[in-house]
Amino acid sequence: MGRIVYWGLIRTVITVFLLWISYDYLYNRYWWIIAGVVVYVIIIHPIVSQYKSFTKKNETVIKDSLCSRCKHFDETAVLCMKYDKHPTEDYIPCEGVDWEPK
Numbered sequence: 001m002g003r004i005v006y007w008g009l010i011r012t013v014i015t016v017f018l019l020w021i022s023y024d025y026l027y028n029r030y031w032w033i034i035a036g037v038v039v040y041v042i043i044i045h046p047i048v049s050q051y052k053s054f055t056k057k058n059e060t061v062i063k064d065s066l067c068s069r070c071k072h073f074d075e076t077a078v079l080c081m082k083y084d085k086h087p088t089e090d091y092i093p094c095e096g097v098d099w100e101p102k
């Protein structure tokens with residue numbers, strides 16, 4: 001999840017910089033249309049598709065695991081907040097010892 005946010009911010013900074021530079025070179029009437037398309041294609045669409053891929057990849061951990069029913073689990077980041085580690089289908093950071101119901 002952090003990787004999605006990190007690269008989203010990097011793409012945003014680069015895109016805004018390039019759009020800012022291009023403002024003087026493009027005809028103003030079309031600049032907003034081009035800027036909207038560029039922002040969607042370079043920033044929004046990759047974030048949405050990467051987030052969908054992330055949730056699909058971790059679907060079992062989010063919906064049907066020991067951690068998914070624990071109060072220390074943050075399902076938006078698929079993270080055990082107590083151990084600051086990412087549980088997987090095969091790996092539970094506390095091995096069930098610190099599980100507490102939601």
Ligand code: SF4
Nearest residue numbers: 067070080093094099
């Ligand atoms: S405390 Fe244990 S059961 Fe609870 S989220 Fe963390 S690893 Fe999972």
